[in-house]
Amino acid sequence: MQYSETVQSIEQLVKDKVVPGVNYAFIDEDGIQRYLIGDRQLLPVKQPLDDGHLIYDMASLTKVVGTTMVILKLVELGKLSLDDSITKYLPKLKFNEVTIRNLICHTSGIEGYIPNRDKLNHDELIDALLGLHVGPGLNKEMHYADVNFIFLGLIAKQVTGESIHQLITEYVLKALKMNNSSFHPNPDNCVPTVYDEHNGLLQGTVHDPKAQVLGDDCGSAGLFSNMDDLIKFVQSILNPSENPVLSEETLAGFCEDQTGYDLGRTYGFERLDYEGMHYIWQSGFTGTFIVIIPEKKRAMIFLSNRVHPVSPNKEYIERRAPLIETYLKANKKDES
Template identity: 75%
Template sequence: MKYNKTELAIQKLVDDGVVPGVNYAFIDEDGTQRHLIGNKQLVPKEVPLTDGHLIYDMASLTKVVGTTMVILKLVEDGKLSLEDSISDYLPEWQYPEVTVRNLITHTSGIEGYIPHRDQLDRDELIKALLGLKAGAGLNHEMHYADVNFIFLGLIAKKVTGKAIQPLIEELVLKPLHMVNSSFHPDADKCVPTTYDKEHGLLQGHVHDPKAQVLGEDCGSAGLFSNMDDLLLFVESVLNPDDNPVLSSDTVRGFYTDQTKHDLGRSYGFERINYEGMPFIWQSGFTGTFIVIIPEKKHAMVFLSNRIHPVSPNEYYIERRKPLIETYLSENK
C-alpha cells in the first residue's frame, strides 16, 4: 500500500521543526516499508539521522512492550489473576477493591498529588505512591497514569521475586529475539533526548524522572529499543498464533475492550474506533508511538526524539493526533 498523505504529514513535522527527525515504518500485506528522515540531533551540533538501527528511549511504550506482556504471562502461568486485589500483593495499599485489571486498563481511579516527587528516593517514592487513594473513577473512568504500571511492576516482583525490568528481559525480550532492546543501552547507539549547557546531551540514559529514581523496579518507563525490535513486537501482536510469549487467545485480548464499562482500553493499549474501524495504540512521552489495526493486520511504528533539545514540546502533541488520523484514513 501507499501512504502518501501520512508520509507528507511526517515530512512536514520535520520541515516545521516539530521533531528533529523520524524513523518510521508501515506493516501491511505488502510487507514492511521503512523510512528515515531528518536529524538525529540539532544541538550542540546538527547530526543527520542516517542509521535506521539507532536506539530510542521508549518511555511509556515500556508499558505495552514490557510490563503488560509480563503480567499477562504470569496470568497464563496461574501465578496471578486479573481479578486479584492489588492489596493481596501490596498490603500497604488501602483500597482492596482495586484489581490488577484496573491497573492494566488504567481504570483504577487512583488520584492524588505527591509534593516534591522528583526529590524522593526509591523507597520514599514507592511509599508515597502507595499512600495515594482510589477515588470515584474506579471502574467508571479511564485515567491514564504511570502509577498503575509502577504498581504492576511491584506486583510482578512480589509474585516472582525479581524486579520488573529483569523480568521483561527474561520473559519478553529474549523469546521475541529483541536483541537490541535493554534498560542499559550503549549510549553511542542511542538517539539523544534533552540537552542543556550544564549537563550536555541526555543520551542512553532514561529521561523519565520516576524511572531514574525507581531503576529496575519501574514498570512504566525505562526501556530502550529500536525499529528492528519494535517490528518484531508488533508482528507478534498482529499474528496471535505466532506469539512466542503468550497464547493466541491472550493476544487476541489486545484487540478488545478489557474494562468493566467499555471505557476504551485493552491490555495496556488504548482501544478505540476510527470511523468504525477498531485500532489499538500506545505512545511514549519522548516521541514514540505504535498504531495497530488488528482486522487488517496493518501497523505503523513511529520513533522520534520530540523532546530534543528541550522538553516538553507540547506542539508535537497537537500534531500527533491528525497525523494518526491521516494514517487511519489511508487504511479505510
Template identity: 75%
Template sequence: MKYSKTQQAVNKLVEDKVVPGVNYAFIDEDGVQRYLVGNRELVPEKVKLTDGHLIYDMASITKVVGTTMVILKLSEEGMLNLDDSISKYLSSWKHPEVTIRNLITHTSGIEGYIPNRDKLNHDELIEALLNLNVGNELNHKMHYADVNFIFLGLIAKEITGKPIHQLITEMVLKPMNLSHSGFKPDADKCVPTTYDKQNGLLQGSVHDPKAQVLGSDCGSAGLFSNMDDLIKFVECILNPDSNPVLKPETVKVFYVDQTKHDLGRSYGFERINYKGMPFIWQSGYTGTFMVLIPKLKRAMIFLSNRVHPVAPNEYYIERRKPLIETYLNENR
C-alpha cells in the same frame, strides 16, 4: 500499499521543526516499509538521521512491550488473576477494591499529588505512591497514569522476587529475540533526548524522572529499543499464532475492551473505533508511538525524540492526532 499522505504529514512535522527527525515504518500485507527523515540531533551540533537501527528511549512504550506482557504471562501461568485485589500483593495499599485489571486498563481511580516527588529516593517514592487515594472514578473513567504500571511492576516482583526490568528481559525480550532492546543501552547507539549546557546531552540514560529514581523497579518506563525490534514485537501482536510469549487466545484479547463500562482500554493499549475501524495504540512521552489495525493486520511505528533539545514540546501532541488520523484514513 502506499501511504503518501501519511509520509507527507511526517515530512511536514520535520519541516515545521516539530520534531528533529523521524524513523518510521509501515507494516502491511506487502511487508515492511521503512523511512528516515530529518536529524537525530540538533544541539550541540546538527547530526543527520542516517541510521535506521539507532536506539530510542521508549518511555511509556515500555508499558505494552514489557510490563503488560509480563503480567499476562504470569496470568497464563496461574501466578496471578487479573481480577485479584492489588492488596493481595501490595500489603500496605489501603484500597482493596482496586484490581490488577484496573491497573492494566488505567481504570483504578488512583488520585493524589506527591509533594517534591522528584526529590524522593526509591523507597520514599514507592511509599508515597502506595499512600495515594482512590476516588469515585474507579471502574467509571479511564485516567492514564504511570502509577498503575509502577504497581504492576511491584506486583510482579512480589510474586517472582525479581524486579520488573529483569522479568521483561527474561520473559519478553529474550523469547521474542528483541536483541537490541534493554535497559542499559550503549549510549553511542542511542538517539539523544534533552540537552542543556550544564549537563550536556541526555543520551542512553532514561528521560523519565520516576524511572531514574525507581531503576529496575519501574514498570512504566525505562526500556530502550529500536525499529528492528519493534517491528518484531508488532508482528507478534498482529499475528497471535506467531507470538512466542503468550498464547494466541491471550493476544487476541489485546483488541477487545477490558473495562467494565467500555472505556476504550485493552491490556496496556488504548482501543479506539475510528469511523467503524477498530485499532489499538500506545505512545511514549519521548516521541514514540505505535498504531495497530487488527482486522487489516497493518501497523505504523513512529520513533522520534520530540523532547530534543528541550522538553516538553507540547505542540507535538497537537500534531500527533491528525497524523495518526491521516494514516487511519489511508487504510479505510
C-alpha cells in the same frame, strides 16, 4: 499499500522543525516499509539520522512492550489473576476494590499529589506512591497514569522475586529476540533526548524522572529499543500463532475492551474506533508511538526524540492526533 499522505505529514513535521527527525515504518500485507528523515540531534552540534538501527528511549511504550506482556504471562502461568485485588500483593495500599485489571486498563481511580516527587529516593518514592488514594473514577472513567504500571511492576516482583525489568528481559526481549533492546544501552548507539549547556545531552539514560529513581522496579518506563525490535514486537501481536510469549487466546483479547465497562481500554493499549474500524495505540512522552489495526493486520511505528533539545514541545502533541488520523483514513479508504 501506499501511505503517501501520512508520509507527507511526517515530512512536514520535520520541515516545520516540530521534531528533529523521524524513524518510522508501516506494516501490512505487502510487507514492511521503512523510512528515515531528519536529524539525530540538533545540539550541541547537528547530526543526521543516518542509521535506521539507532536506539530510542521508549518512555511509556515500556508499558505495552514490556510490563503488559509480563503481567499477562504471569496470568497464563497461574501466578496471578487479572481480577485479583491489588492488596493481595501490595497490602499497604488498602484498596480491596482495585484489581490488577484496573491497573492494566488505567481504570483504578488512583490519584493524589506527591510533593517534591523528583527529590525522593527509591524507597521514599515507593512509599509515597503507596500512600495515594482512590478517587471516584474507579471503574467509571479511564485516567491514564504511570502509577498503575509502577504498581504492576511491583506486583510482578512480589510474585516472582525478580524486578520488572528483569522479567521483561527474560519473558519478552529474549523470547522475541529483541536483541537491540535493553534498560542499559550503549549511549553511543542512542538518539539523545534533552540538552542543556550545564548537563549536556541526555543520551542512553532514561528521560522519565520516576524511572531514573526507581531503576529496575519501574514498570512504566525505562526500555530502550529500535525499529528492528519494535517490528518484531508488533508482528508478534498481529500474528498470534507465531507469538512465543502469549497464547492466541490471550492475544485475541487485545482486540476487545477489557475494562468491563466499555471505557476504551484493552491490555495496556487504548482501544478506539475510527469510522467502525477498531485500532489500538500507545505513545511515549519522548516522541514514540505505535498504532495497530488488528483486524487488518496492519500497523504504524513512529520513533522520534521530540523532547530534543527542550521538553515538552506541545506542538508535537497538537499535531500527533491529525497525523494518526491521516494514517487511519488511508486504511479505511482501502476498504472501498
